[in-house]
Amino acid sequence: MESTRIVQALRQALIEEMDRDENIVLLGEDIGVFNGSYRVTEGLLDKYGERRVKDTPISEIAIVGAAVGAAMTGLRPVAEIQFNDFMGCAMDQICNQAAKIRLMMGGQVSVPLVIRAPYGATGRAAQHSQSLEAWFAHVPGLKVVMPSTPYDAKGLLKTAIRDNNPVVFLEHKLLYGAASPGGKAKSVVDELDQTFRPAPEGEYTIELGKGDIKRQGGDVTIVAVGYMVHRAVQAAKVLAEEGIECEILDPRTIVPLDTELILNSLKKTGRLVVVTESVGRCGFAAEVAALASEEGLFELDAPVRRVCAENSPIPFAPCCEADALPDTGKIVKAVREICGK
Amino acid sequence: MGSVDKNTALELYRTMLMIRRFEEKLFFLFSTRAMPGSMHQYNGEEAVAAGVCSCLNKSDYITSTHRGHGHCIAKGADVRNIMAEMFAKSTGCCKGMGGSMHIADFGVGMLGANGIVGGGLPHAAGAAWSSQYRGTQQVAVAFFGDGASNEGSFHESLNLAAVWKLPAIFVCENNLYGFSTYYRRSTPIENIADRAAAYGIPGIVADGMDVLAVREAAREAVDRARRGEGPTLIECKTYRYMGHSRFEKPCYRTEEEVQEWKKRDPILCFPKVLKEQFSVTEEELRQVEAYVDEKIEDAVRFAQQSPDPEPEDYKKYIFAK
Known part of the structure; x- marks a missing residue:
């Protein structure tokens, strides 16, 4: 099954x-x-x-x-x-x-x-x-x-x-x-939509360090991990209605990191948003932004944006927790900004 | 002394002497700046490593501490490779990647010295679990100091080992000082072995300056572990002659105290026992001493003549294939 x-x-x-x-x-x-x-x-x-x-x-x-x-x-x-x-x-x-x-x-x-x-x-x-x-x-x-x-x-x-x-x-x-x-x-x-792909019965493995393109698109690259992949997918649907096509990359493994996948996508889109549920400061999104600036700078048409949690402990009150976390709306906003919309 | 025959007794002497001469040689080499890094010396505590390891098979496991040269030698690692590791040479037991605080030799079950106080205790529990799981009859010994007995890893490891009845032996080398702090200023009880009661396991106090006493305590604990009856905590009362590390001059203890302990030196006092109880002759003692001196000189030559690692060698070891 x-x-x-x-x-x-x-x-x-x-x-x-x-x-x-x-x-x-x-x-x-x-x-x-x-x-x-x-x-x-x-x-x-x-x-x-x-x-x-x-x-x-x-x-x-x-x-x-x-x-x-x-x-x-x-x-x-x-x-x-x-x-x-x-x-x-x-x-x-x-x-x-x-x-x-x-x-x-x-x-x-x-x-x-x-x-x-x-x-x-x-x-x-x-x-x-x-x-x-x-x-x-x-x-x-x-x-x-x-x-x-x-x-x-x-x-x-x-x-x-x-x-x-x-x-x-x-x-x-x-x-x-x-x-x-x-x-x-x-x-x-x-x-969640069909991105949340079921696992078939039986033997298969996925190499560590091999990322996955969860959605194809030519206007902006969104690198997202874990749960944020699905938030990015939702954001991409909203943005598609506005004519912005997002390419969503799921590195799947933080270490080792599929840098090639990210840099290749950047060549196509020239725009990068990185989404993590972790706090942004010194985080994975910063690492991807550093990769883009060190090895992909001349592909970039706009500043890199990070959409991450606030640099704060997660508060209890549901409205405060929601404020502290990245969500679909925040991803949409970041993408619009670097697409000049 | 029951199980100890003349050969075993001579071996105990040879092991202790090997450790002592190794440490003395290191001290000299460091003082001439022939060696990089830092070190923590074991002089004074030799009876503990020698006594405990004499009860172990080659396939049994030990984990060690930042003061680990003695354990590595007693478990049977080649002093050539240990010395070369001290010199950061590619022929060192860790290829020059670990140094004094991380010496290990998996070929003789020495799972590693450890730069973190208390770091090795749960590894010994895990190695004992692995042995229990595989049904191999191996035991695992964790050496650690009085200082480590106040780390959380001490409690968690002894507790786990007791609950799972693991074939583990926890050997506390109480040398009275955790770096500079007298253990009674950090530990509210006289005997750390008493903490065994909290885990429902035997806690034994042994004279850590008497290799036969250590061996006797260890033998009982090893037998118990092999019988599947679970772990034992052994506290060996001992003393470190040197400072905590390298050339530190201890301001926290008196010279009189050091001299008092040296009167009970485990190596200097042992020849009398060897002669009286085991009929060892002067000639036999001299043979052991000559053997040890030659081994140490040979190890230094080997180390000094060995090549350094290549500057990028470390990159091979970050991840296993």
Whole structure:
């Protein structure tokens, strides 16, 4: 059966990989008996048993650190951190240990480890709402993946699990499309168009570092990641009615980054807007803007625009949260501005 | 001493002496500026690494600390490659990419020294988990200092290891000072081993200046781990003769205190035991000493004659294929 939701696609990827390789083990808070706080690991404890699906104490250092130790000694752990915000607790293990071990030890060892975590704002205030891809992209030695569709989620997770390096795999809460334990989780899945491509059953993988054109267009390039891909798609529909055709690029992986895809599109459009749900300052959008100025300056007909979250912790009040986040309207506005409309 | 025979006892002596001579040589080489970087020396604590590692197989794992030369030697890494790593040479065990604080030799189960206090404890838990999962009977030892016992990673690692009954041994080298801070100013209890009670695991205090006492404690813990009965916390009371790092002159302790501890030096006191309990002769002691001196000189020659890495070599190691 095809997976029309990211939560199913991720679960399918885990099942296919665990069936393929006995050394793949899962660990994390509430992933077993409770089936995972976003249901990604639902049924896996029953299917694979406690030996391979490990509920852990609420100990993010131990989750990542033990996964590193296991990865160095023959296993291929997939760790779940319940919210990407909690990765702060494990930052030494992620950034000083997992990321650096291979180089520090002169290539003696690899650390085949995936750290999965949900990100994004869904009305849960400042410590459960962040998009932290830039934290990890800044640390050499980590790969950073942010899928936007079920199709990409499955193919990328399978590749991440087979990668011999630590991979931070960030999943947007609104895109899971899962029922939450307390009822229906907030989700945008039902309002998305065919861009939200289902994942077919069976084997396929997507190379890390290979971006995807989610919409063709000749007037402006929009680079967007994760959930923001779908906001950009909505914006492109509005703009198409005004005669502006947007090309939407989804890099899918922040590290490694498909720079060629971005520069080639710029040659065609000469205009660039970058959209992230994370704060703009020193973020991924700034990195793409730097790429455009260093390697694509003479293709540019207008200044690069970033559409990102405000440089603020995410506030609780729904009206304030909405103000702090990028949305369709803000993308439309930025595109109009650089198109002189 | 039960399981210790004459050969084992002589081996313990040789390991401790190798560590001591290695550190002394490093101190000399650093003082002549022959070596780059910084270092944290293990002089005084040799009985801990030697005693614990003498209970391990080559395939067992250890994780180490910023003060890791001794652990690396005791686990059986070649001193040539360790010395070359100190010199940042391409023949170093980490190809010159890690240096003193990151020495590792996966060929002998040495999973790495660590520049972050407490950084290696969860790796040992993870290696023990991996061994448990694969059913290989390997154990994993985490060496760490008194300072690390106040890090969150200590609590999380011991707790996880206890809950999952992992074949792990946590060896605290209590050398009384976390850098400059006397441990009783940072730690409200006399024995760090008492913290084992919080995890429902055995906590043992051992005389870290007595290699046979350390070995005895470690042997029990290793046996327990191999039997599938879970982790043990061992606290070895020991002392670091040198400053925290390189040429630091400790202003936080008295010279009298240092001299008091040196009276119980694990290496100087051991020949008497060797002779009385194991019938070791003067000649045999001299043979060990000559062997060690030659190994160290050979290691220095090897390191000095080895090539530097190429300037762009590091780029090969950022990501695995």
